[in-house]
Every structure is written in C-alpha cells, then in structure tokens.
Amino acid sequence: MFSIGVCHDQGWGVARNVSIARKWYEKSARRGHPGAMYNLAFCYREGEGARRDLAKMLLWLTRAAELGDSDSQRDLGWCHHEGVGVPADSATAARWYRAAAKAGDRTAQYNLGLSYLSGDGVVQSRRWARHWLGMAAEQGHRKARAWLHSIAPQRPEGIPGV
Template identity: 45%
Template sequence: MNTDLQTSSLEELHSLAAHGDIEAQYDLGLMYDLGISVQQDDTTAAEWFRQAAEQGHAQAQYNLGNMYFHGRGVPLDEAQGVIWLRKAAEQGHSYAQYNLGSMYHHGRHVPQNNELAAQWFTRAAQQNHAKAQNSLGMMYSKGEGVPHSSTQAATWFLKAAQQNFLSAQVHMGFLYANGQGVPKDNDQAAAWYARAAEQGDARAQNNLAVRYAKGQGVPKNDAQAVFWYHKAAEQGHPRAQTNLGLRYASGEGVQRDLATAIMWFRKAAEQGNPEAQCNLGVFYAKGQGVPKDEEEAALWYRRAANQGYAKAQYNLGGMYSKGRGVPQSDEQAVIWLRHAAEQGHGMADKVLQALLRQLHHR
C-alpha cells in the first residue's frame, strides 16, 4: 500500500477512486480485504479490486483472481479466476506466473500441460521467484515440458537455494553428492544438506547424518550422525528411523539398546521401509529384544520381500525351507530364494542350488 495513504483521509481516497484513480482503487480494495481502517468486507474489496483490475493493475488482477478461486466477495468461479490470474501473469506478475505454471503442471483449473507449465515457471524464475526456480529445476531434472538437463536443473536449483529455499537446498546437496549437473563435491553436498538440515528438513537431516557416519564432506563423527538421525527420525522420516535403529542395535555413537532399536525399526517398518521390516523380522526370529516369535518374523520378512528386498526374500525362503513360522514348502522356498538370487544375493544362490540338488535326488 502507498505510504502516502496514511496521510490521506478515507473520504479523499474514495473520491480519487470514484474518479478512476487506479492506485486509489487498488488501495481501497486492499483496505477492505484486510480490514485496515475500515470494517473488513470481501464484497467491497472485490469490487474495488475489479475496478483497478479492469484498468490493468496487475496486483489487483492477481488478488481478484484469487478471490474467484476461493469464492470470497464474488461467486466461486475457477474460469474467472484463471482469466484474471492470466492477465496479471501476462503483465509480468511473478506470483501469478508461478501459480499459472503450477496449475498447468498439476492440471488444476486448466488442462494439464507441462510445456505451458515450464514456460510460466521460466518467466517467474527469471524474476527471481524462488518457488518457480525450484519448480523449473524439477522440470529440467525430470524432462517434463523441457528437455532433460541436469545442468539446467542445477542452475535453477542453485538460484532458489541461494534464496534459502529449503527444497532446492536439499536438491543441491543431492546433485553435488551424485555429480549430476555439477562436479561431484562431497564438501558442497554436506554444506547444502547442513543448511537445509538446520532449517528442519528431515531428508537433509538424514543425508547429513549419513555424511557424518561415513566422513564424506565432514569429519567422521558417530555422535553427530546419531544427533541428525534423531532429528529426522523424530519427524517421521522412515530411512532415518531405520538408520537410527541400526545405531542402537550396534552401539555406534550411542549406548547399545535393543529395545530402542526395535522401537525405531517398528516405526519405520509400519511406514513400509523394507530394511526396517527385514530387521524387525531378524529380531523376532532370534528373540533379541523381543520374545522369539517365528510367525511374526515371517510376517515382517514377507512384507519386505514383497517390496523386492533381497535379504528378506532370502530369509523368507529359508523359513519355508525349514518350516519355521510358515508351513514347510519347498516350492515357496525355491520361489523366494530365486527372487533373492536374481537380485545378486550370493548366499541365496548357493542355498537355492543346494536345495534344487537335494530335491532332484529325492
């Protein structure tokens, strides 16, 4: 809102607006929209925004479009919302451009069209709109609406990351970690993960913990690894919960505690993490930290095995071979051992060959 508005009386503003002053019309719309110096009134706000919008005021067009999308002060009308948003976008309004791009990307209010999404994201990104820069980076990384280009993805992610956009910082960490679009650089990967981790991003916290665990880009530090695993795990990140469970099971960087290990494995397993499901199966099979229960072990192995986790497929095959926790079945044993062997599980291949020879000689 104009600073000189503070010295203008409401009557003067109404007079200016009534005589077609576009800024006065917009300012009145904003006052009624937010309830500044007047009683909040969506209908009156929309009417003043409309008068300014019809004269080409981009912010008024953007605000009026949003009012149509939400049915505030005007009837809910998505088509009208798109019309006014597009008018603002075509005048260079970066937020309108980003929102229009997002609509085309998701097929919301308009037919889905990645090419148009990328065009609008580009126009907003060139105006330094961080969310648009991040979205454009995603489009280039996936080859959606634009040719696939890791270099272009990195360029736009970096611009957003430098504006402290959290998701882009995580992407930059990933790109530097894997040498995609930028030279592989463990120090840069760790630095970007750290920036995002300190802002509370669970993915970055887990990835930073992995870096501390391996000494990649940061000095190896088991206590720091556990610290960041905890941060991510407490936010419900299943990979971090699994990693933290492994730490408590092994006693690396933390006092060994099987009950706590099992607690974290269970949290991750219930979210579908196959490694945690398999680990939980091992604890039940061996009776470590929980009462021995081979049926429960087989149940968790199966959940992981059905997701293609080779170790769980091997373990489940062994359960069927010996009839532990499941009815004995050579046929099922062969099926699961073969699944594991096909994924390169060396022991599964050896056990499978031995079982097939044994069955052949029966």
C-alpha cells in the same frame, strides 16, 4: 536433517562424528523420515553415538518398518527370528521378512525361502521355498543359488532334461 546426519556419520565434508550423526538422525526420525529411523535404530543396536539400547532400536525399527522401509522390515524380522530385544517368534519374523521380500529385498527373500524350507514360522512348503530362494538368486544372492540348486526337483530317470 537426514543428509546432515549421513555426512557426520560418514565423514563427508566434516569430521566423522557418530554422536552428532545420531542427533541429526533423531531429529529427522521424529519428523517421520524412515531412513533416519533405520540409521537411528542401527546406532542404538551397535552403541554408536549412543549407549546400546535394544528397546530404542526396536522402537525405531518398528516405526520405519510400519512406514514400509524394507531394510527395517528385514532387520525387524531378523530380531524376531533371533530373539534380539524381543522373545524369539518365527511367525512374526516371517511376516516381516515377507513384507521386505515383496518389496524386493534379496536377503529377506532368502530368509523367507529358508523359513518355508524348514517350516520355521510358516507352513513348510518346498514350492514357496523355491519361489523365494529363486527371487533372491535372480538378484545375485549366492547362498540362495546354492540352496535352490540343492532343493531343485529331481527328474525321473529316463526322462531327458526338460
């Protein structure tokens, strides 16, 4: 069901029709497929194939995030950080970013690193900021590399490179 939804969503082998895709995503999501839940949430967020509905978006993102879908965890963190469909809550955002970051999501690692850098929803920590920004940078996240360089510990004068 999920794959049929993707085919209709992308126009692979059929005429592209997001409304039909959304129906297949919903069938699959109701049977517990986290990827379908994520795609269905996206449909509701963007108003593609259905009327824009942030409550339904949050419902499906939350269900998928609770099942361990790192894309959903990251996006749910962003919703809580930005107050999209829910009151802004940086601590909840950091909790979801952390779940996705631990699963290897580089954007969540970057967002969590920035949270630690500013103390947004977590106790401020340059050490943890460097850790998470470093993890994102290792995966090629350019902005993480730039931030990491800007907060690198300064060497005392007179001590050669270590």
